[in-house]
Amino acid sequence: MTAELPGYAHVYSGKVRDLYAPLEGDVVRDDRVLLVASDRISAYDFVLDSVIPDKGKVLTQLSLWWFEQLADLVPNHVISTDVPDEVAGRAVLVERLEMVPVECVARGYLTGGGLADYQRTGVVSGVTLPAGLVDGSKLPEPIFTPSTKAPVGEHDEPISYEQVVAEIGEPTAARVRDLTVAILERGNRIATERGIILADTKVEFGTRTDGTLVLADEVLTPDSSRFWPASSYEPGRAQPSYDKQFVRDWLTSAESGWDKNSGEAPPALPEAVIEQTRAKYIEAYEALTGRTFA
Template structure:
């Protein structure tokens, strides 16, 4: 599948388009795709409720790429990552990286330090999140006693990921790999919060992707600790018991559910975003980048 905004890149063959990223393989001198490397291009597309919105967010691809690169450096002592080079075609400069091909772990690895979103819905229904029992009395935005691993299925595009208990992860990828993925996911969120706390941001939860290299080692892949894969909250505005202000795409989700008139269960495509929502979303992404890295985009 190719998204309409996926660029045509001479010297590369298009491999796949996801909700927000496009994958290309460099072509070898014989014209065949490189079996060991991929070009990972972050688009300005935004997805919400597992659907791609028809309104792009300017500079979003650059924020995701540059922030991931910054975090890869902060996490280098915890886990290696898939980046080979940032020497990429001019057409995708700043929003693409050349990476190793990996055998991707078929589980969405999610860790939560605070309770909100889908995890809050699970908790209210059962007192558990992905099979993890939590104390009574938690509310929207509560800090958890300790970060927890709450994996989900990796559903095909257009379908919804489903929470899965840890036992199902073990059944899917084996006990050793499951423990490794769990411990690394929690460690990444913990390290992220150690760093973000000094920059005025709470990272409520995050999703990470892992792959296995040719030697059987685990690697961090895709993106990490970005406004697309994580919930970023202003620390000085954190107040449990209500939805939190955020620097991530929750802002768009909230507009779709409360102001747009769209019913996410209707089967209809989400509406286009008005200019002021696009601008405010971009501002949140750029501010998250600047607060965390100390640099301007």
């Protein structure tokens, strides 16, 4: 259920974000958009019925902090944090951009879908990796592993850099590749100082009318990235992480009674899982920024 916001028209809802366009009288502005992060949570390509309190605020505030840390690398889409009271703290007014139609992913460590592809073929998104890597292995150098942008409810599919070039052209492809890897490297340098490993991240880019490439959506949050506590890092197994791990673990447990391959929607989350997940998001925010979440 989306909120009614005076002075704005609702234009789109994704898995966790709602977009509103500012109104000037009855005219909808087409040059900017209000990006609202809800408390919805998704897992296994489903948006769950349960919400995680304060999740939208955590992701918004963390993204704003990271935009500041990355400002010298790439411009971002933020215009203002002066937003309606109903969505204060979890919304930003941003530029309306022509979005790059590719999921831009960089990996510094091997895990998740990249690990599954590697175990099957030795290759991740067209990049051949050394033999003998295990879950959690640090890669010799960060790699760009793009994927398709699938509609809500469908899976993103890995694609090669050559396919990205075919989709958006060599100059833009090279720029998003280099920026995605640079964002991962900068993020990891900052996170490491705080005892956290940034294993991989997904970022979104858009272009202005003059062709300038701009960092958009969210950046380096627990929803778009894998953050691991460095103190417990141990290659060869799944790592504890600052994200919706509690949600995934419960959904695939016998207690939930849900089969992720059934095609049926997942059940509601128990209060304990909701609270643990909220606490983990806040812990990530505070550990990375050094600020207390209010």
